[in-house]
Amino acid sequence: MSLMVSSFSYLAEASLMTVFLSVVSIAFGLVLGLLAAVVRVAKVPVADPIARVYISVMRGTPLLVQIFIVYFGLPQVGLVFGPITSAIIALSLNVGAYLSESFRAALESVDRGQMDAALSLSMTYWQAMRRIIVPQSFRTALPTIGNSYISLLKDTSLVSVITVQELLRAASVVIARTYRPLTLYVEAAAIYWVLSSAFSLLQQRVERMASKHVRR
Amino acid sequence: MSGDNGIAAGAAPGAATATAGDGRSMLQVSGLHKRYGKLEVLRGIDLSVDRGGVVVVMGPSGSGKSTMLRCLTFLEKPDAGRVRVGDVTIDVDDHDADINGRIRQVRRNVGMVFQHFNLFPHKTAVQNVMEGPLVVRRMPEAQARELAVGLLAKVGLADRADHYPSQLSGGQQQRVAIARALAMEPQVMLYDEPTSALDPELVGEVLAVMKRLAKDGMTMVVVTHEIGFAQDVADRVIFMDGGVIVEEGEASQLFSAAREERTRRFLGLIKREPGGG
Numbered sequence: 001m002s003l004m005v006s007s008f009s010y011l012a013e014a015s016l017m018t019v020f021l022s023v024v025s026i027a028f029g030l031v032l033g034l035l036a037a038v039v040r041v042a043k044v045p046v047a048d049p050i051a052r053v054y055i056s057v058m059r060g061t062p063l064l065v066q067i068f069i070v071y072f073g074l075p076q077v078g079l080v081f082g083p084i085t086s087a088i089i090a091l092s093l094n095v096g097a098y099l100s101e102s103f104r105a106a107l108e109s110v111d112r113g114q115m116d117a118a119l120s121l122s123m124t125y126w127q128a129m130r131r132i133i134v135p136q137s138f139r140t141a142l143p144t145i146g147n148s149y150i151s152l153l154k155d156t157s158l159v160s161v162i163t164v165q166e167l168l169r170a171a172s173v174v175i176a177r178t179y180r181p182l183t184l185y186v187e188a189a190a191i192y193w194v195l196s197s198a199f200s201l202l203q204q205r206v207e208r209m210a211s212k213h214v215r216r
Numbered sequence: 217m218s219g220d221n222g223i224a225a226g227a228a229p230g231a232a233t234a235t236a237g238d239g240r241s242m243l244q245v246s247g248l249h250k251r252y253g254k255l256e257v258l259r260g261i262d263l264s265v266d267r268g269g270v271v272v273v274m275g276p277s278g279s280g281k282s283t284m285l286r287c288l289t290f291l292e293k294p295d296a297g298r299v300r301v302g303d304v305t306i307d308v309d310d311h312d313a314d315i316n317g318r319i320r321q322v323r324r325n326v327g328m329v330f331q332h333f334n335l336f337p338h339k340t341a342v343q344n345v346m347e348g349p350l351v352v353r354r355m356p357e358a359q360a361r362e363l364a365v366g367l368l369a370k371v372g373l374a375d376r377a378d379h380y381p382s383q384l385s386g387g388q389q390q391r392v393a394i395a396r397a398l399a400m401e402p403q404v405m406l407y408d409e410p411t412s413a414l415d416p417e418l419v420g421e422v423l424a425v426m427k428r429l430a431k432d433g434m435t436m437v438v439v440t441h442e443i444g445f446a447q448d449v450a451d452r453v454i455f456m457d458g459g460v461i462v463e464e465g466e467a468s469q470l471f472s473a474a475r476e477e478r479t480r481r482f483l484g485l486i487k488r489e490p491g492g493g
Binding site: 111113114116117118119120121122123124127131132135136139 | 286289291320321323324326327328330332334335336337338347348351352393396397400
C-alpha cells in the first residue's frame with residue numbers, strides 16, 4: 001500500500017503523457033476519419049479507393065504491428081520519427097480508420113431530404129455537405145466517437161513498447177525496481193479506469209447538449 | 217396504352233399557351249422523360265406556366281407528379297427533355313462546361329417545398345430561412361436575418377423565429393419551409409404535396425399562405441389533391457397518369473366535366489376522401 005502511495009505521483013505524471021497522446025491522436029483521427037468518410041460517401045474519384053484501402057488495412061492489421069512499422073520500419077526508407085511522434089502517427093491513422101466508418105454510417109443516416117432541400121436552395125454539393133449534412137452526422141456519430149476515444153485511451157498503453165514514457169511504461173519501470181507487479185499493474189489499471197470513467201461522464205453531458213433540439 | 221397519344225390530345229387545348237418562346241411563359245418544359253431501370257416514370261411531359269400562373273397537378277400515386285417536379289430542378293436528372301425557367305434553359309443533352317452552373321441558376325430561381333418539409337433540424341426557424349441568402353446569395357448576416365424575420369412574419373411565424381423545427385407543429389414547419397424557399401426570391405415556386413403529411417387541422421394554415429402568395433402574383437406549380445385549393449387558386453389543373461399529362465383545363469371545367477374517363481374516375485375517388493374537399 002505504501003508503494004502505491006509512493007509511486008502514485010510518478011504514475012500520475014506519466015498518465016499525462018497518456019492523455020496527451022490520446023487527445024492529439026483523436027484530434028488527428030477525427031480530421032482524417034471525417035475526410036475519409038466524406039470522400040467515400042461523395043465517391044470522389046481516386047480518393048475513394050485510396051480511402052477504402054486505408055480503412056481496410058488499418059482495421060485489418062494489429063495496432064502493435066502498425067506501431068512497429070512506423071517506429072522501426074520507416075527509418076529503413078529514411079523516415080525517422082521519435083517515439084512520441086511515431087506513437088501519434090500510428091494511433092491517429094488507426095483511430096482515423098475506425099472513426100471514418102462511424103462517420104460514414106452517420107453521414108448516410110442523414111435523411112435524403114436534407115440534401116434535396118440544400119441543393120434546392122442552390123447550394124453546391126460541398127456547401128450542402130459542410131453546412132447541412134456533416135453537422136447533423138456529428139450528432140449521430142457522437143456516441144461512437146466517444147467509444148473510439150475510450151478504446152484509444154487504453155490503446156496508448158501499446159506504445160510503451162517503443163519507449164514512450166506513458167502510464168504503462170512508468171508502471172513497468174517501477175516494477176523493474178521493486179518486483180511488485182501486482183501492486184503496480186493494479187494501480188495503472190485504476191488510473192486508466194478513472195480516466196475513461198471521467199471521459200464517459202463528459203461524453204454523456206455533451207451528448208445531452210447536442211441532442212437538445214433534435215427529436216427524431 | 218396510348219400514352220404518347222394521350223399527351224398530344226391532352227396538350228392540344230393548351231397549345232396556344234404552350235408554344236415555345238412565346239415570351240410570356242415563366243416556366244417551360246418540353247419532352248421530359250425519366251425512367252428508373254425498366255420503369256418509365258415520365259413519358260414525355262410538356263408544360264408551360266405563364267408568369268403569375270398557378271398550375272395544380274393531380275393524379276394517382278405513381279403517376280409521376282413528384283418526379284416531374286424533381287426533374288424540373290434536376291434533383292432527379294431527366295433522361296431527355298428541356299426545362300426553361302425565366303431566361304435559363306437546360307437541355308438534358310447539353311454537355312457544355314457550364315451545365316452545372318445553369319442547373320444551380322435554375323434552382324436559385326425556383327423555390328421548392330417538400331411533402332416532409334425537410335427543414336434543417338440543427339438550425340432554428342430563422343436560421344433555416346437565412347441559410348440560402350447567407351450561403352448562396354452571400355448576403356451579410358444582418359441583412360439575411362432582417363430578410364428572414366420579414367419572411368417569417370409574412371407566413372405568420374414572427375414569434376417562432378428562434379424555435380427549432382422539433383419545437384414547431386407540422387403546419388408551422390411547412391410555413392417555415394415556404395419562407396426558406398422565398399428567401400431566395402424565386403421566380404417560380406414548386407410544391408410537392410405540401411399538405412399531405414399534415415394533420416387535417418393544420419392543412420388550412422399552409423394553404424392560406426400559399427393562396428396569399430398566389431394572389432401576390434407568384435408563379436406556382438402545386439402537386440396536391442386539395443380540390444378546394446385548386447378551385448380557388450388554380451388557373452389550370454393538370455391531370456397526370458402513367459407518366460403523361462392525360463388532360464388539363466380550368467379547375468371548374470375539369471372538376472365538373474372532365475373529358476377523359478381516367479380523370480373522372482380519379483376525381484370521383486378523391487372527392488369522396490374526407491380530406492379531399
